[in-house]
Amino acid sequence: MMHARERMLGRLRAAAPAPSDDAALDRRIGAHYSAAPPQSAALVDAFERALVASRADVWRATAADWPAQLAQRIAAHGARRLLLDPAGAEGAALLAALPPTVAPLPFRAPLEQWTDELFDTVDAGFTVARSGIAATGTLVLAPDPGTPRTVSLVPPLHIALVYADTLHATLFDAVQAERWGDGMPSNLVLVSGPSKTSDIQQTLAYGAHGPRWMWVVIVTERGTP
Amino acid sequence: MKARSLQFVPPADFHARAGAALADPKLRASFRGAMDFLQARRGTQFPDALELERLRDLGEAVRQHALANLPQLLVQLEEKLQAAGAQVHWAETAEEANAIIAGIAAARGARKVIKGKSMASEEIELNHYLAARGVDCVESDMGEYIVQMAGEKPSHIVMPAIHKTREDIGALFEQHIPGTPYSDDVDTLIQTGRRALRKAFAEADIGLSGVNFAAADTGTLWLVENEGNGRLSTTVPDVHIAIMGMEKVVARLAHIVPLASLLTRSATGQAITTYFNLISGPRRPGELDGPRELHLVLLDNGRSQAYADEQLRSTLQCIRCGACMNHCPVYGRIGGHAYGTTYPGPIGKIISPHLLGLEATADLATASSLCGACGEVCPVRIPIPALLVRLRTEANRDPREQVAHPLKGQGAKFSRGEKLVWRFWSGAFAHPAAYRTFRLAATRLRALTPGEQLGWTRHRTPLRPAARSLADLLRERGQPE
Secondary structure, three states: HHHHHHHHHHHHHHHHHOOOOHHHHHHHHHHOOOOOOOOOHHHHHHHHHHHHHHOEEEEEEOOOOHHHHHHHHHHHHHOOOEOOOOOOOOHHHHHHOOOOOOOOOOOOOHHHHHHHHHHHOOOOOEEOOOOOEEEOOOOEEOOOOOHHHHHHHOEEEEEEEEEEEEEOOEEEEEEEEHHHHHHOOEEEEEOOOEEEEEEOOOOOOOOOOOOOOEEEEEEOOOOOO | OOOOOOOOHHHHHHHHHHHHHHOOOHHHHHHHHHHHHHHHHHHHOOOOOHHHHHHHHHHHHHHHHHHHOHHHHHHHHHHHHHHHOOOOEEOOOOOHHHHHHHHHHHHOOOOEEEEEOOOOHHHHHHHHHHHHHOOOOEEOOOOHHHHHOOOOOOOOOOOOOOOOOOHHHHHHHHHHEEEEEEEEHHHHHHHHHHHHHHHHHHHHHEEEEOOEEEEEEOOOEEEEEEOHHHHHHHOOEEEEEEEEEHHHOOHHHHHHHHHHHHHHHHOOOOOOOOOEEEOOOOOOOOOOOOOOOOEEEEEEOOOHHHOOOHHHHHHHHHOOOHHHHOOOOOOOOOOOHHHHHOHHHHHHHHHHHHOOOHHHHHEEEEOOOOHHHHHHOOOOOHHHHHHHHHHHHHHOOOOOOOOOOOOOOOOOOHHHHHHHHHHHHHHHOOOOOHHHHHHHHHHHOOOHHOOOOOOHHHOOOOOOOOOOOOHHHHHHHOOOO
């Protein structure tokens, strides 16, 4: 359909007004979002408040404590099969703390080789967020080979770990500080709570297609390696 | 579920359908409740009027900047996506877009398509087109799923099943999903839908989605949703096809930040939706999920007609939040189906003439009191009332008149008789002698005024000149005319 492309562009070029320059608009957007950066403690508070408002379960823990705490909660929830990346430091720490009732499961093969098993038998998925956004209670997830996209999407419980020192005040700050404009991964997902819908008579219901429950562990101090 | 042929309703029958909708108390209650809810929700998101106005300025600036550079941005988006391994297709018409998508499906022997929400796919009536070629489309957005099951079209661009009660939906699920007992509990209904659709995600050959925003600098498609069906549709099947109105691209990823904030706050009164899904290419080597193929279909379908005219170009600033319909006194009373167009409400009135021509849509622009609510809530400051007036003018323009950017269907409402009446009217008011004669005749012959005055007397008492004119009364009081 090369001719369609040329005709569409031809019509637009014939009608286009004078092109405008990015720089002026960039400055304007920057000025709109410029504010004194809040203190780290205020960021964590705002982040937690917004996530709780979106019906996520949120708690804070230290680097030393979180694996055992989380493992115990997972067991108490009744989850039996947990997706995690054993090659990641956090995945390995959680794996070591899991009781025998919870079976750890790496994302072992391309999705299409085990779609039904993933859809029908996995109770929870564990991810480590790249960062967080305080204003809206949002996790920035960058899926990778160890933790693909479906880990935070298909199981009914999504558990995300985020380090307090990665929190940004706003989405704009995250885009600027992490230089998203310089290049993006094939998929980047911003998650703000469990899956929900109000498509039936404006009544809110959770677990529409994605996770029904979302847990967020905020690691307040990284500890000494 | 078997794909059903959709009953396309010609927008030309607007008046009849609006009348029927007004007489349906159940429908009216559904819409009234929904409008009140959505207006209140939006209100909670903008407690600071100054911040709202500044953000609207910014949203308008971002969209105008993008439109000013549109041809270059589309080429840049294409290059970026191609470099990431995606394929970009250009479609001038709905037919071309359908043929491109059917071609992709046919080349892979695909029989099953799972769909995330896409108004552009509604606009081209893709489900119907593919069904006729043996490809089954299943809508996975809960609202769209319900509407498809009922064999209807969405009645709202953000909340497609807004016209249905939970009792309606309970009956629908009982009838169409095997082994489902009747329930009108919303949580139960959603879990039923989730179970029914999970299988469809796992079995689909192709996932099809819309696009909320695209960034030219990074080649990113930005999808906004709450349910997760959009993520599943764009992640699980081996092929992902995204379809997008060509006006949706902006220069930079960072420019989407204010737009996304305006969109979710204006649409459903949320600071952010559950998911922002940013897609910048197909599955890369080493990755274990995500589609191996990514296609983007860029759709014109009449948009370049709006683009060609400096005033009408602002129509393309729209980010499809639906706030204009949520605040429209006409939409709130007649609902979305009465319009007969894919996009109902104020935005539908100003975009549909470009997609469908004025012959079919000329009545839509007149179904407005020009109260201005739509323009006031529009997050990107589209001057909707001014555009309605402009479209009325174009619909009444002499079809033979040569203008710089003629609209398809120019003069659809043109009437020689009406034009003559107005010419007489302006002549009488421009010439004092003629006006005095007209005034004398009107006041003396008032008894002859007909009781039936075309459309006017359908809902109003007849117009009749006063016995004495204002000039007569003034003269009696000793004041000059």
